[in-house]
Every structure is written in structure tokens, then in C-alpha cells.
Amino acid sequence: MITLEHVYILSGLMFAAFALGRARDRVHPRRWRSAAFWGTYALSFLAGSHLPDLVNGILLAVLIVLGASGLARPADAAPPTERLLASLRNGNRLFVPALTIPALVLIGSLFFRYLRVGTEPLVDPSHATLIALACAVLVALLLGYMLLRVPLSAPLTEGRRLMEAVGWAAVLPQTLASLGALFASAGVGTVVGRLLTQAIPMTHGAIAVATYALGMLVFTVIMGNAFAAFPVMTAGVGLPLIVGRFGGDPVIMSAVGMLCGFCGTLMTPMAANFNIVPAALLELPDRNGVIKVQIPTGALLFVANTVLMALCVYRH
Amino acid sequence: MLVLSGIAIVVLGFALRLNPLAVVGVAGLVTGLAGGSSLKGVVETFGHAFIENRYVGIVWLVLPVIGLLERAGLRERLQALIIALQAVTMARVLVAYLLLRQLSAALGLNALFGHAQMVRPLIAPMAEAAAERTSAITNATRMEIRAYAASADNVGNFFGEDVFVAIGSVLLMKGFLQQNGVVVAPLDLARWAIPTAILAFAIHGGRLMLFGRRVQRAQPSNP
Numbered sequence: 001m002i003t004l005e006h007v008y009i010l011s012g013l014m015f016a017a018f019a020l021g022r023a024r025d026r027v028h029p030r031r032w033r034s035a036a037f038w039g040t041y042a043l044s045f046l047a048g049s050h051l052p053d054l055v056n057g058i059l060l061a062v063l064i065v066l067g068a069s070g071l072a073r074p075a076d077a078a079p080p081t082e083r084l085l086a087s088l089r090n091g092n093r094l095f096v097p098a099l100t101i102p103a104l105v106l107i108g109s110l111f112f113r114y115l116r117v118g119t120e121p122l123v124d125p126s127h128a129t130l131i132a133l134a135c136a137v138l139v140a141l142l143l144g145y146m147l148l149r150v151p152l153s154a155p156l157t158e159g160r161r162l163m164e165a166v167g168w169a170a171v172l173p174q175t176l177a178s179l180g181a182l183f184a185s186a187g188v189g190t191v192v193g194r195l196l197t198q199a200i201p202m203t204h205g206a207i208a209v210a211t212y213a214l215g216m217l218v219f220t221v222i223m224g225n226a227f228a229a230f231p232v233m234t235a236g237v238g239l240p241l242i243v244g245r246f247g248g249d250p251v252i253m254s255a256v257g258m259l260c261g262f263c264g265t266l267m268t269p270m271a272a273n274f275n276i277v278p279a280a281l282l283e284l285p286d287r288n289g290v291i292k293v294q295i296p297t298g299a300l301l302f303v304a305n306t307v308l309m310a311l312c313v314y315r316h
Numbered sequence: 317m318l319v320l321s322g323i324a325i326v327v328l329g330f331a332l333r334l335n336p337l338a339v340v341g342v343a344g345l346v347t348g349l350a351g352g353s354s355l356k357g358v359v360e361t362f363g364h365a366f367i368e369n370r371y372v373g374i375v376w377l378v379l380p381v382i383g384l385l386e387r388a389g390l391r392e393r394l395q396a397l398i399i400a401l402q403a404v405t406m407a408r409v410l411v412a413y414l415l416l417r418q419l420s421a422a423l424g425l426n427a428l429f430g431h432a433q434m435v436r437p438l439i440a441p442m443a444e445a446a447a448e449r450t451s452a453i454t455n456a457t458r459m460e461i462r463a464y465a466a467s468a469d470n471v472g473n474f475f476g477e478d479v480f481v482a483i484g485s486v487l488l489m490k491g492f493l494q495q496n497g498v499v500v501a502p503l504d505l506a507r508w509a510i511p512t513a514i515l516a517f518a519i520h521g522g523r524l525m526l527f528g529r530r531v532q533r534a535q536p537s538n539p
Contacts, residue, residue: 004371007374007377008370008374010377011370011373011374011376011377014376014377014380015376041373044366044367044370045370045373048366048367048370049367051367052360053359053360053361053363053364053367054356054359054360054363055363056363056364056366056367057358057359057360057361057362057363057364057366058359058363059363059366060341060362060363060366061341061359063337064337064338064340064341067335067337067338068335068337068338068341077386078387080392083386083387083388083389083391083392084389084392085389086387086388086389086392087388087389087390087391087392087393087396088389089389090388090389090393091393092393094385094388094389094390094393095390095393097381097384097385098381098385098390098437098438101378101381101433102428102429102433102434105427105428106425106428109425109427127371129427130371130374130427133374133375133377133378133427134374134377137377137378137380137381140381141380141381141384144381144384144385144388148384148385148388149388150384150387150388151387154383154384154387154388155380155381155383155384156380157383158380158382158383158384158386158387159379159380159381159382159383159384160383161383162379162382162383162386162436163376163379166376168335168337169336169337170373170376171337171373172336172337172340173369173372173373174366174369174370174372174373175337175340175341175344175366176340177365177369177372178344178362178365178366178369179322179326179340179343179344179347180365181361181362181364181365181368182322182344182347182348182351182358182361182362182365183322183323183347185348185351185353185361186319186322186347186348186350186351186352186353187319187351188319188320188322188323188347191317191319191320192320192323222323222326222327226485227484227485227488230485230488230489230492231492234492234493234496235496239493239496239498243498250493250498250500251500251501251504251505251508252508254489254493254500254505255478255489255504255505255506255507255508255509256508256512258478258485258489259475259478259509259512262474262475262478265470265474266467266470266471266474269330269336270326270330272336273372274470274473275470276336277431278431278435278466278469278470279463279466281431281432281435281436282431282435282436282440282462282463282465282466283462284459284462284463285459286459289459289460289462289463290463290466290467290470292463293460293463293464293467293527294467294470294471296523297467297471297516297519297520297523300519301475301512301515301516301519304512304515304519305512305515308511308512308515
């Protein structure tokens with residue numbers, strides 16, 4: 001059966017190739033630090049499932065230290081004239097590999113479940129989408145070589161250029177998700193929930209709604225993830241007060257409350273994979289550039305959501 | 317109360333614009349120690365969670381393809397196409413992508429598009445090219461267009477996915493409520509995500525149109 005582990009090995013090989021490419025780049029002053037960073041990340045993909053937790057923790061510590069101490073800047077892109085000539089030569093064939101990726105992800109996530117070897121599924125059904133993404137990338141690469149005239153080394157050199165533009169931010173989402181796990185095991189959520197309910201007098205249903213909605217927003221901004229905020233706020237404020245004391249509808253409260261949290265996700269650097277990584281990927285000089293354009297939408301939508309909940313939750 | 321020190325470190329670290337990776341590492345260490353774990357225990361918990369969350373990094377697999385296509389002139393080809401299509405304005409590119417992203421996420425296909433596979437190679441270059449059709453744009457405007465392109469992806473993704481019944485957040489809500497003795501149907505949860513989905517499209521789509529008008533006004537008109 002093809003599992004997530006195979007995709008991890010493919011990813012690990014790619015990061016290892018980036019590390020080697022960086023190490024062979026003789027001129028760059030920070031090449032060893034960068035090569036060690038991508039090499040360590042590669043190791044966590046290749047061997048992480050078999051290493052003890054302590055060693056994996058040390059790998060993460062190495063990534064944090066190397067990443068925070070400054071990595072090499074990416075190489076320059078090919079000169080514009082060269083790319084323009086290539087674009088004239090390749091024409092609309094360029095779109096074939098680009099659109100292959102979403103098309104194959106769609107097909108894979110819908111139809112992988114029907115592929116079987118004997119009685120066993122060919123592809124792990126619980127991770128069909130991620131495995132489909134990896135397959136789609138391989139097919140798109142093959143199509144790229146077949147349809148376009150590009151140097152053989154282009155995927156690795158150009159892929160490394162993009163990866164280095166993202167730099168340390170590449171491992172931030174994964175590190176933040178791990179911080180969430182630490183917060184959970186240390187009981188941060190319950191403490192925050194208790195503080196909130198003690199601080200605000202819940203004399204009226206509308207106050208409970210406002211506290212719940214605002215709590216979802218603030219807690220999501222802090223944790224970077226509405227999924228972490230939902231259990232805390234729902235157990236602390238939602239169920240005992242909105243549903244229990246004031247008789248609100250749990251469905252409306254939960255659905256709209258979660259979306260209040262999503263408004264917070266638009267506004268926080270802690271949601272790194274949505275806000276910080278794209279800023280790096282798009283080569284914005286300000287790493288909060290994406291958040292800045294999202295704050296008005298997040299704020300307006302949050303107010304709308306709170307009003308929606310206050311109007312609907314007690315009326316059923 | 318001591319366990320909250322990690323949150324304080326995160327807030328302070330981001331406010332002082334320190335390296336987020338270092339801030340998160342220190343916050344995790346402090347939180348774990350304050351929660352009563354040993355240093356070894358904290359490193360182990362951190363390491364275990366880091367390995368468990370590797371799936372977040374799989375998206376980087378698309379970079380070699382995107383790099384290859386950019387090297388082969390994808391951006392330049394898009395520019396040539398967009399400039400020829402007069403009806404395609406920057407705002408329309410972004411609103412159309414917002415709608416596409418939201419609808420596909422509402423069908424449970426939120427992995428189909430994203431920043432690495434769509435925004436960087438296709439959407440941002442299209443929006444930039446459309447804005448540049450009549451006259452040059454400043455570098456600051458170019459960066460703002462890219463930021464808006466990323467925001468269209470996020471808003472569409474977040475406020476589309478909850479309309480789908482089998483998405484993680486809907487199942488999380490159902491599971492958590494069930495643990496607490498409240499039985500709800502996922503379909504009802506998904507249904508109550510629709511009003512917000514419509515509001516999100518109206519608000520963000522409206523802001524994208526306003527941004528388009530602002531960019532157009534800032535440009536010197538064509539002779």
C-alpha cells in the first residue's frame with residue numbers, strides 16, 4: 001500500500017537534493033549553514049518515523065538555531081530576456097503541467113479509493129489527497145520535460161531557488177503545530193477559559209455570545225488555529241452559558257463560533273502557513289504584508305458573525 | 317498561571333519582530349517547563365509533535381515543478397495572454413479566484429488550489445499583468461497586488477471549507493459536542509456556515525473591487 005511514509009521519503013529526497021545543491025555552491029558565505037538546515041529537514045522526513053522522540057526534538061532544535069541565525073539568500077532568477085525567449089518557444093504548452101497538478105489532485109482524491117491490489121487498497125484512503133498531490137507533481141515534472149525545452153537540472157536549481165526564498169519560514173507552520181501540542185499538554189487552554197469566564201459577568205445571553213465570539217477570535221489569534229480555540233471556548237463559555245443557562249442552539253453557536261475563529265486566522269502571524277509562508281513565497285518585503293490586507297476583512301466579518309449569532313442562536 | 321508565560325513570549329516576540337522560529341522554540345520550552353515537564357520531556361514532546369505534523373511540509377513538493385515552469389517562461393506567457401484580453405482586469409482575476417477557491421472548498425476540494433500551486437505561479441502574475449496593461453505600476457503596488465492575491469486564497473479557503481460536511485473543522489465540532497453530550501448533525505453545522513460564506517464573499521470581493529479601482533486611479537491615464 002502507498003502511504004504517507006512514501007511521500008515523506010520523496011520529500012526528504014527533495015530536501016536532501018536542495019542541501020547538496022547548496023553545499024556545492026562554492027561562492028556563498030553561508031552555504032554550510034544553509035546546507036545543514038535543509039539537510040536536517042531532509043533527515044526528519046527520511047528517518048523521523050524511526051528515530052526516538054528525543055532525537056527528533058534535537059533535530060527540531062538544530063533547525064530552529066540554524067534557521068534563526070540567518071540562511072543564505074536564494075540565487076538570482078534566470079535573466080528576463082532568457083525567460084521571455086523560453087516563453088515564446090514554449091507557448092501555451094506551459095499551462096499543461098501547471099494545470100495537471102490540480103486536475104490530478106482532484107482525480108486522485110476522488111478515485112484512489114477504488115484502486116485495489118487484491119483486498120488491500122493501493123493507496124492509503126485516509127491520506128488520498130496528499131498522496132495524489134505527490135503523484136501529480138511527478139506526472140507534471142515528466143510532462144514538463146516532455147513538452148518544454150528546459151535544462152535537465154531546472155527542477156532542482158529552480159525549486160531550490162524558490163525554497164530558499166521561503167527560507168526558515170518553511171518549517172514555521174510545522175513548529176507552530178508542535179507548539180500547539182505543547183500548549184495542550186501543559187493545560188494552557190483550560191487556564192485561559194477559566195480566566196475569561198471569571199473576568200466577565202454573564203448576566204445576559206448577548207454578553208455570553210459576545211464573550212464566546214471574542215474569545216474564539218482572540219484565542220485563535222494567539223494560537224494561530226481555530227481548532228485549538230474551539231474546545232476551550234465551547235467547554236468554558238459556549239455549552240455552560242449560551243446553551244445551558246440561556247438555552248441557545250448548539251449548532252448555530254458552534255458553526256458561527258468556529259467561523260469567528262477563522263476571522264482570527266486571517267489576522268495572525270501565528271497562522272504561519274496561511275499568512276507568513278505566502279508572504280515569503282511571493283517575495284514580499286514585509287512578512288506581515290498578507291495579514292495587513294486581510295485585517296479589514298477579518299474584522300468586518302467578525303462583527304457580522306457576532307451579530308448573526310446574537311440574532312439567531314436564541315431563536316429556534 | 318505560569319503556563320501562560322509561553323503565550324506572553326509569543327505575543328512579545330512577534331511584537332518585537334524577533335525571528336518567529338526562535339520565538340516559538342523558546343515559548344514551547346518555557347511552556348513545557350512551566351507545565352511541570354523535565355527538559356528531556358519537553359524536547360521529546362516537541363520532537364514527537366514535529367514529526368507527527370510533517371504532512372504540513374508536503375506542499376513544498378510542488379516547488380520544483382513551479383520553478384521549472386517559471387524558468388520555461390510561464391510568467392511571461394501569462395503576461396502576453398492577459399494583455400491581449402481587455403476584459404480581464406486585476407480585480408476580476410482576484411474576485412474570480414476568490415469565487416473559484418470558495419466553491420471548490422465548499423465541495424471539499426480545498427487541497428486543489430493553494431499559495432504554492434496556484435497563487436505564486438498563476439494568480440499573482442495574472443493580476444499583476446492585468447494591472448500593468450495600461451501603464452506601469454510601482455513596486456509597492458505590485459507587492460500589494462500579490463498580498464491581495466494571497467488573501468483571496470485564504471478567504472476563499474476558510475469560508476468555503478466549512479460548508480462541506482466532511483471537513484476537519486465540522487467533524488471536530490461534531491466530535492467535541494458529542495463528547496459533551498450534545499448530538500448534532502454535521503449537515504446542520506455545514507448549513508449554518510452558508511450565511512457567513514456569502515458575507516465573506518461579499519466583503520472580500522467588495523474590497524478587491526475597491527482595491528482594483530484604487531490601483532487604476534493611481535495610474536496615469538493612457539494618452
